[in-house]
Amino acid sequence: MTEGDSLERVERRRRVDGCGLPGGVKEVALVPTLAACALLVAGFLVGAANLTDGFERWTFEALRREAAREGRLHLPATMLRDAADQRFEVGTGRVRLVDFIYTQCASVCQVLGVEFHQAQEALRRAGGADVGLLSISIDPDRDDRARLGAYARRFRADAAWWTVAAPVFASEGRRALRELGVVVVADGLGGFVHNGAIHVIDVDGRVRGIYDYADWSSAVAAAQRLATARR
Amino acid sequence: MNPLAFIESRMSLHMLLEFPLLLALGWWLARWIPRRTLASLDVQGLFGATAASCVFAFWMIPAALDLALLSPAFATGKYASWIAAGVLLSWGRQRLSPVVAAFFLGNAAWMLASAGLLYRDAEAQLCVNYLIDDQLVTGAGLLAWALVLCALAALRLRPLLRQAQVSSR
Incomplete structure (x- = not known):
């Protein structure tokens, strides 16, 4: 050619x-x-x-946190069981700092658990029992009583302040995660990765803010403000 | 696991494989859809190329990718938009002049490359559904796709370059 x-x-x-x-x-x-x-x-x-909220927030997590700040996220009524096998429904009575855990988590969760413990100590120092910590298991099939108890001991959770619990019904647990936009992904090594953070949840189950673990002191302050406003 | 769920379980497969496949599916389907209606709105293939650019750009947004997995409405929108982009591109391809085609291809390449670099450099997980390792792979893959689009642009321009060579003699 x-x-x-x-x-x-x-x-x-x-x-x-x-x-x-x-x-x-x-x-x-x-x-x-x-x-x-x-x-x-x-x-x-x-x-x-x-x-993207006017080209400001490009990730799902950023949008989720904004939704929480605006009070658009709800933790639905979920029946939980704690390490003593006591059943209770979340979203009643107390302002709570809620995080999602699984007891077999190794590396990263060690740090996060320590930070949650620091939040507990801050609440204890401040006195007043209207703010509590709640760790909810994302792996209720494996996290039985004994494992919940071991987790609480590992991070020196004081039952008066910090409850470690798992959903009684796995389906309710999944629904709660879905409503909050918490997504759990298998890490391929037998563990999980999820958008873990501290959720400040008021007495009606409404999420009022989502904070990084490192920013636990802001989460505590926000929860205390909510509790005071209620009094 | 169904094949779609498998592809979507990885960010890299989702973006680097599923998106192009949906586009190709639209391209292939186009031959069975009567095209007369749009021709007057797609002079020189501009409408199709613009639509495809918008679809490319939208699905580079990490939040959109997450929502495609979490919300059925978003998922439907994703399939529909990529397939529609394929249909429109296929219809308009003969109307696209080499220069316009190269412009849009170059533009898309630049967009994919920027997204790829952002995905590679991001220190945190951008999608709640995908791990960070996967995100790094995806970033590199987007850069590779950008190179492919650059090559396609060069191919479209080749006849013109040759012509320029001939006429300059």
Whole structure:
């Protein structure tokens, strides 16, 4: 094939396309197309802005935390059992700092548990029993009484302040996670990874804020403000 | 596990394999859908290329990817939008001039590359459904796809470059 040949082919193809060539094949009205494109781009921008809170929050976790700040997240009524096998329903009575755990978690959870323990000590120092800590298991099938108890001892959880519990019904537990936007992913090594954080939950089960473990002191302060406002 | 659930269990497969497959599916389906209706709105293939660019951009947003797994409405939107992008691109491809095609391909390449770099450099997990290792792989894969699109752009431009060579002689 010579260059002349291929040129001719290009020329022929362009004529078919009608791309407004020198020696123009046909004039076509661009306006409707441009208008349609503009509409499309506008629709895209509105959709993307809606999704990302006006191009501010790009991840699900950031959106979830904003939803919590605005009081749009609820922990549904969930029946729990603690290390003493006492049953109770979450979302009643006390402002709580809630985190989600599984007792067999090794490395990372060690740090997080220690930070939750520090929150417990801060509450104890502040006195007043209207704020409590609650760790809810995401692995209720394996986290039986004994394991919940071992977890509580490992992090020196004082039962007066800190309850370690698991959902009585796995389906209720899953529903609670879904409602809160907590997503648990198997890490491929027999453990789990999840968007773990401290959830400040008021007496009606409404989430009022979500904080990183490292920021436990803000979570404690927020919970204390809620409890005081209630009094 | 059904194949779709398997593909979506990994960020890398979800973005690097499922998205292109859905696009290809749309491209393939296009031959059975009468195209006359849109032709007047898709002069030079501009509408299809714009639509595909929007779809590309939207599904690079980490929150969108998570919601596609958590909300059935989002999941449906994802399948529908990628397939529709494939249909529109297929319809418009003969109307796209090499320069316009290369412009859109280059634009998409640049977008994928930026997303890829962000995914690679992010220190935290961007999607609650996916682990960070997977995110690194995905970032690298997006960069690879960006190179593929650059190559496609160069291919589309080749006839023009040749012509320029010939006429300059």
